[in-house]
Amino acid sequence: MSGPPAAVAAVRSAVRRALSELPEGTTVLVACSGGADSLALAGALAFEAPRAGVRAGGVTVDHGLQEGSGERAETVAKVLDGLGLDPVRAVPVRVGGSGGPEAAARRARYDALDAVVDELRPAVVLLGHTLDDQAETVLLGLARGSGARSLAGMARRTGAYLRPLLDLDRATVREACSLEGLSPWEDPHNHDPRFARSRVRHEALPALETALGPGVASALARTAALLRSDADTLDALAGALHERAREGGGPGLAVEPLERAEPSLRTRVLRRAALESGCPASALNARHVRELDRLVTEWRGQAHIDLPGGVRGRRTAGRIVFGP
Numbered sequence: 437m438s439g440p441p442a443a444v445a446a447v448r449s450a451v452r453r454a455l456s457e458l459p460e461g462t463t464v465l466v467a468c469s470g471g472a473d474s475l476a477l478a479g480a481l482a483f484e485a486p487r488a489g490v491r492a493g494g495v496t497v498d499h500g501l502q503e504g505s506g507e508r509a510e511t512v513a514k515v516l517d518g519l520g521l522d523p524v525r526a527v528p529v530r531v532g533g534s535g536g537p538e539a540a541a542r543r544a545r546y547d548a549l550d551a552v553v554d555e556l557r558p559a560v561v562l563l564g565h566t567l568d569d570q571a572e573t574v575l576l577g578l579a580r581g582s583g584a585r586s587l588a589g590m591a592r593r594t595g596a597y598l599r600p601l602l603d604l605d606r607a608t609v610r611e612a613c614s615l616e617g618l619s620p621w622e623d624p625h626n627h628d629p630r631f632a633r634s635r636v637r638h639e640a641l642p643a644l645e646t647a648l649g650p651g652v653a654s655a656l657a658r659t660a661a662l663l664r665s666d667a668d669t670l671d672a673l674a675g676a677l678h679e680r681a682r683e684g685g686g687p688g689l690a691v692e693p694l695e696r697a698e699p700s701l702r703t704r705v706l707r708r709a710a711l712e713s714g715c716p717a718s719a720l721n722a723r724h725v726r727e728l729d730r731l732v733t734e735w736r737g738q739a740h741i742d743l744p745g746g747v748r749g750r751r752t753a754g755r756i757v758f759g760p
Contacts, residue, residue: 443611444480446604451480454562454600455488463491463559466521467549470496470512472620474564476613477601481562482519493523495552495561497545499531501625508621515618525552538631539718553596565590565599568606571653572636574660579632580721583703588667589660605653674704681705688757694732703729706756710743713758719744731756 439445455464466481468474478494485492494516498509506528513526529544531537553559570589577586592599601609613620628634644652677697681689689709694702706728710720720743727741731751740750749758 441612441615443608444615446608447476447480447601447612448484450600450604451477451484451562452488454598455484455490458490458560459558461558463493463556464562465549465552465556465559466492466494466516466562467545467564468494468496468512468516469623470508470515470621471564471623471626472610472613472618473566473569473601473606475515475618475620476609476616477562477564478516478519478521479613479616479618482521486520492521493525493556494519494521495525495527495549497548498526498528499541499544500528501531501537501541512621523556527552538633539716550596560596560598563597563599564601564609566601566604566606566609567657568637568641568653570602570660571641571656572633574656575636575640576632576718580718583707583722583725584663584667585671585704587660588664589657591664602657670700671704674701674708677701678705678708684755686753686755688755691732691735691751691754691756694756699729702732706732706749709756709758710747710749713743713747713749715743715745715747728756 440448458464464481464485466474466478468478481492481494484490494513496509496512496516498505500506502508509526509528513524516524527548529548531540531544549561553561573589574587577583577589580586590599590602592602610620625631626634627638629638641653677693678689680693684690689705694705697705703725707720707725710724710728711717715724724741724743728743728749731738731741731749735751740748743749743758746760747758748760749756751757
């Protein structure tokens with residue numbers, strides 16, 4: 437008796453590995469937009485979860501950004517239900533705030549997913565990011581000049597979020613979706629040149645493949661994997677520095693421990709503090725962090741530093757503080 441087609445087997449195997457690493461009693465949810473990648477992931481989860489004795493459900497988020505989005509979310513929920521996933525949630529959100537439409541939609545989506553995780557805890561969410569998504573993320577990080585952490589791309593696990601398909605290219609995952617008989621919906625935003633990720637996907641990466649030959653996406657994903665281990669170690673050291681800089685009871689970060697630290701650790705602490713103060717990660721780049729660093733290393737009484745998201749950083753009374 438022959439097994440499933442290679443593409444279907446590859447997606448199922450990736451999901452099976454992810455499930456095997458979870459504690460007993462964990463509810464596993466798939467975040468599904470209705471696109472081919474997340475539908476293939478949902479199909480694989482529906483197949484593997486009963487065999488692993490795992491409770492599996494699904495969540496689709498209605499961003500309300502397109503006409504008929506509510507009906508589409510209900511349609512996706514019915515597909516998830518038809519696959520045998522339970523519970524299934526269709527969650528409407530309101531998209532707004534700083535950082536551009538992509539960042540605002542992402543915040544709203546993860547807030548909704550966080551709420552479902554809290555409701556069903558202990559729970560995790562599977563995300564359908566592929567090797568190609570990883571390559572796009574690395575290129576976007578390069579364009580922002582955001583440093584090694586951005587070049588390390590997306591982690592296989594971040595808190596309650598797992599990305600089991602990061603080793604599989606988009607073509608394989610979409611082939612699996614088709615072979616499973618699932619009918620995906622293609623978000624028109626994925627082809628809208630107003631969005632940076634769309635331009636990277638449809639213009640930048642194809643241009644690199646033309647100029648450098650095939651395999652650029654795989655090479656970028658490998659680069660991310662190589663950098664992630666180094667970045668994780670540096671982030672752990674920076675975390676300890678961050679705690680020391682927060683001591684003393686005052687606002688922001690004390691300058692003295694930052695002055696003594698290695699630049700690679702100091703800039704990580706400053707970036708983290710800026711993000712915690714409300715700077716959108718997608719807009720905060722190396723230039724912003726460099727200017728914050730000058731408040732520590734080249735202090736001449738300069739004025740505040742304007743940061744994305746309406747945040748300002750300044751030095752006062754021996755501390756780096758952030759505010760509106």
